[in-house]
Amino acid sequence: MPELRLTVNGADHRLDAPIGTSLAHVLREELGLIGTKIACNEGHCGACTVQVDGAPVLSCITLAHAVDGDVTTIEGLRDHPLVEAFVRADAVQCGFCTPGQVVSAAALVAATPEPTTEEIRHAMAGNICRCGTYPKIEEAILHWRD
Amino acid sequence: MELLRPSNLAELDGGLFVHGGTEVVPLLRDGILHAETLVDIRELVPRGIDGGRIGAGTTLAELEASPHIPGALREACRLAASPQLRNMGSLGGNLLQSTRCWYWRLKYPCRLHGGDRCHAAEGEHREHAIFANDFCASAHPSDVAAALLALDARVRTSRRELGLAELYRLPDEADRRTTTLEPGEVILEVEIPPAEASIYLKAMDRKRWSFPQVGVAAARTGGATRIALAGVAPVPWLLAGPEDLDGATPLPRTAWKVEVARALVRRALTEVT
Ligand SMILES: Cc1cc2nc3c(=O)[nH]c(=O)nc-3n(C[C@H](O)[C@H](O)[C@H](O)COP(=O)(O)OP(=O)(O)OC[C@H]3O[C@@H](n4cnc5c(N)ncnc54)[C@H](O)[C@@H]3O)c2cc1C
Ligand code: SF4
Ligand code: FES
Ligand code: FES
Numbered sequence: 001m002p003e004l005r006l007t008v009n010g011a012d013h014r015l016d017a018p019i020g021t022s023l024a025h026v027l028r029e030e031l032g033l034i035g036t037k038i039a040c041n042e043g044h045c046g047a048c049t050v051q052v053d054g055a056p057v058l059s060c061i062t063l064a065h066a067v068d069g070d071v072t073t074i075e076g077l078r079d080h081p082l083v084e085a086f087v088r089a090d091a092v093q094c095g096f097c098t099p100g101q102v103v104s105a106a107a108l109v110a111a112t113p114e115p116t117t118e119e120i121r122h123a124m125a126g127n128i129c130r131c132g133t134y135p136k137i138e139e140a141i142l143h144w145r146d
Numbered sequence: 147m148e149l150l151r152p153s154n155l156a157e158l159d160g161g162l163f164v165h166g167g168t169e170v171v172p173l174l175r176d177g178i179l180h181a182e183t184l185v186d187i188r189e190l191v192p193r194g195i196d197g198g199r200i201g202a203g204t205t206l207a208e209l210e211a212s213p214h215i216p217g218a219l220r221e222a223c224r225l226a227a228s229p230q231l232r233n234m235g236s237l238g239g240n241l242l243q244s245t246r247c248w249y250w251r252l253k254y255p256c257r258l259h260g261g262d263r264c265h266a267a268e269g270e271h272r273e274h275a276i277f278a279n280d281f282c283a284s285a286h287p288s289d290v291a292a293a294l295l296a297l298d299a300r301v302r303t304s305r306r307e308l309g310l311a312e313l314y315r316l317p318d319e320a321d322r323r324t325t326t327l328e329p330g331e332v333i334l335e336v337e338i339p340p341a342e343a344s345i346y347l348k349a350m351d352r353k354r355w356s357f358p359q360v361g362v363a364a365a366r367t368g369g370a371t372r373i374a375l376a377g378v379a380p381v382p383w384l385l386a387g388p389e390d391l392d393g394a395t396p397l398p399r400t401a402w403k404v405e406v407a408r409a410l411v412r413r414a415l416t417e418v419t
Contacts, residue, residue, distance in 0.1 A: 020147050043171075043231060049230055056230045057233050057234050058168075061168055062167065062234070063149070063167055065149050066149065104230070121354065122229070125354040126228025126231065
């Protein structure tokens, strides 16, 4: 099977996987990083969001063998103040969308430390929350450093 | 499956091209596209903006943030898809995206798949076309293509240069394709002549993160204004003027799109003239 090299949360990995395998599948099934969720598996919901070189992308429709940069998953953001901010704002209901939300939000505040409501809504639009926690997510991001 | 990563055009020899993969990967998984060989073309396709020339490998996120492109194109990119998809998806791939017709995506044996019926015309077609819809009623989903059509963009491929409109064709009995790109042909660049003013307006079923129900681009150059629409025909659709909407041929449940298009065209023309 074709060799696959990935850098995930700072660690280098070398494994074998068939071409066509998604990055989400490799993260969860090969590397045990199950914080990244798969919901729709077709690019619609954002549950599988990870960063590649700091930019949020959808790991469910990313070919693992075509990944060109460093991958950051929710496990790599364990100590990010946003995690605590989500808890403080009670921005979690079932929690299934939350890892993807935090990954997108972390990229936003890295680029724009004090985002406006409009900037938050624009940057977070690709993360669907079926429980409807949007107002709380917005609040968490507005106050992420408090 | 194998994955090739050629570093120059001369190495190309068949296979299915993939750039950001936002279309290719789901369509492969759903069994609508098939390939033994995937060809990652990212090293072949220019990326970046140089005056009026835009590399086809530029992402929609890069375009959305660029002050150097006409307003209509920037806005079309800003309103397209989701932030993650804009980080992944390329300009070239966007122009070549397939229809979102649900029958086609669910593999109904419809005309566009080579069959002899348009399931949408007979069935659910609220999101479908109001022009050129007698053979296939699909509605072209690219915001970006409508903006580029209004801006009178030209496309440079590995083999030729053509106007954006010539990149597309209406499917018919003899040939079901909706683009004129030949097998093995790579889109390299898009060139946009300067426009004095341009705008893109988009009706969506929610405020963000939605395909265009109707997208209207208008661009003024010299005394002339070009108007192009997304979501109204199987290909991006140029209007000679607002009165062209009188010639629309909506399906029973797409007449509402004509009214939305009228309102957006009126507003767009007010803005650019
Ligand atoms: C859920 C979803 C929502 C979306 N919403 C919108 C929207 O609202 N508005 C909108 O305009 N778009 C929308 N899109 C489309 C999105 O912008 C495109 O999928 C993306 O830009 C495609 O780029 P890519 O690089 O990922 O293409 P790929 O998936 O890599 O390729 C797409 C196709 O183009 C071919 N190809 C790619 N690059 C080239 C090239 N340079 N030369 C020749 N062939 C090439 C591939 O072989 C393939 O057939 C949406 C997509 C998804 C999945
Ligand atoms: S609109 Fe086109 S793609 Fe959809 S069912 Fe009809 S023929 Fe098929
Ligand atoms: S699981 Fe990837 S976008 Fe839904
Ligand atoms: S908290 Fe349940 S989907 Fe967002």
